[in-house]
Amino acid sequence: MNRQKPILYILKTLILGLCPSCLKASIFHKIIILKRDCHICSEDFSKYNLGDADNFFVILVVGIIIMAGLVFAEIHYQPSLSLQMIIWIPATIILSILFTRPIKAYFLYLGYKLDKKRKNTQYEK
Numbered sequence: 001m002n003r004q005k006p007i008l009y010i011l012k013t014l015i016l017g018l019c020p021s022c023l024k025a026s027i028f029h030k031i032i033i034l035k036r037d038c039h040i041c042s043e044d045f046s047k048y049n050l051g052d053a054d055n056f057f058v059i060l061v062v063g064i065i066i067m068a069g070l071v072f073a074e075i076h077y078q079p080s081l082s083l084q085m086i087i088w089i090p091a092t093i094i095l096s097i098l099f100t101r102p103i104k105a106y107f108l109y110l111g112y113k114l115d116k117k118r119k120n121t122q123y124e125k
Contacts, residue, residue: 020112048111
């Protein structure tokens with residue numbers, strides 16, 4: 001019987017950036033750099049080609065949030081250009097770092113699950 005993991009459990013692992021195989025070790029080296037493999041279960045992360053998908057979604061999400069905040073501030077408060085830059089440049093950097101980890105973890109998790117499913121269907125044939 002194949003049980004699916006609850007969505008909250010998966011979200012917790014994505015936010016914490018845990019290995020999709022053993023769910024114990026972190027997949028990140030430093031802040032946002034992916035490790036090559038898991039030091040606990042030896043899962044090789046380099047075989048999952050993430051490409052630029054994670055970067056695209058980070059730029060999309062952060063861009064929407066920053067632009068919405070910028071337009072809201074401009075319409076309601078009309079702050080000066082220098083104040084806008086002081087607020088929105090650091091906010092963009094911080095949000096980019098905060099969103100990069102779970103989005104990279106999601107695409108790695110997705111690659112892991114697709115690879116696992118592909119191997120299972122090959123053995124069934």
